[in-house]
Amino acid sequence: MKLLTIDTSTNTCSVALTLGERLAGEYLVDLDRTLTNRLLSCVDMLLTDAGLTVADLDALGVALGPGSFTGVRVGVATVKGLALAAAKPVAGFSSLAMLAMNLPWSSCPVCAMFDARKKEVYAGLYSCRTLPEPLDKDAVLPPSELLYKINDPTIFIGEGAVKYRDLITASLGDKALFAPWSLNQPRASAGALLAAEALAKGETIPLADLNPAYIRPSEAELAKLASR
Template sequence: MKILSISTATSDLSVALNEADHLVSEKIEENQRNHSVDLDPDIASLLAENGLSLKDIDRFAVAIGPGSYTGLRVGLTTAKMFASILNKELVGVSTLQALAQNFAGEDALIVAALDARNKNFFAGAYRGKEAVIADGHYHLSELLEQVGALPDQKVIFAGSDFSKYQEEIAAGLADKDLRLAEGEENLLHAGAIGRLAVSAPVLDPDQAVPNYLRRTQAEYDWAKKTGQEFAADSAYVEEV
């Protein structure tokens, strides 16, 4: 099964080609924020280098969230379009689960997190592929409390630069063997998305939506204006 994977969830752009769970080829552009412009050329280049076209792909996989609101929409819209037009399979993979795969094989709890500002994080904790703290939106103190309650002795924080919170993390988890990931360990690899996509459930391209883990400002404004409770994304429509 040939899988084309996409990540536009962070400032790094990544695309990859997998044959089942084997990585064939991957491209990563670090700190590249113009995803809407560069994604399609990167995909075209990746396919050309491997003598393939889009019709040869069996499954399209994408980091479905959390992450940059705009970035997630760019990646998911592209994957949905390919899957729908070509009548191929579409799967969405947790950004945080994919980040945790940078440490596959480590005997450690992996806390994968993306900075959501003001000491808040989109975060989840993983043992291998198993989520032991569900992906969510956490204040740092809440995240440390949940990690501290787990029996794991070795803990690795990855995804965001945690160096400015190093003292607070060390104090909150004083009984743990801690490590903060550095440099390329924090990159989100589309190849990891491809490996996870092998066993991920297939989505309906018409129904797939980003998993933001937090309401957008527009949705908050809409709820405040209308007085209605949050509902499914399909209900987020204002009559004009």
């Protein structure tokens, strides 16, 4: 299966091209949140280097969030446009589950964390014996509330874990384990495994229903609610 997978849920822009169980190429760079032009050029670069076009793909995968509102929106909109133009199916997955995929076969639970700003984190707690299985729903909350729920040795991964490392260590002591710095960025190649699994099960998303999973209301939505 020729699968193109995109993640733009954080400052890291990542695009992967997989051919069956082979990673043909991956583009990963830490950018600011205005990445529309770079994303499209990187998609074109990967496909061109592989001698493929979007029409040659079998499917597309995309990280639905949570994460940066702008980033997630750009990634989802790009995949929707490509899929619509080429009539290809799409599989979506949690951005936090994708990050947890960086630690397969972990004996401890994995807590994937993005910085949500406003002194909060996007967090997901997973068992990663094989593909990530959620132990709780992805959530946005203050890190202190997240840590209150954790009692067992846990591996923390992601930009949120880096930012709040001192707090995590102070709260959990030796139970707090941290992924190597090289694993803290989400990778589209890890998301490709989640997308491929969903596609194998026939779990595609109709394009009309392909939308970001923000978890937290946007500033515009909060302003609208406050004005009522």
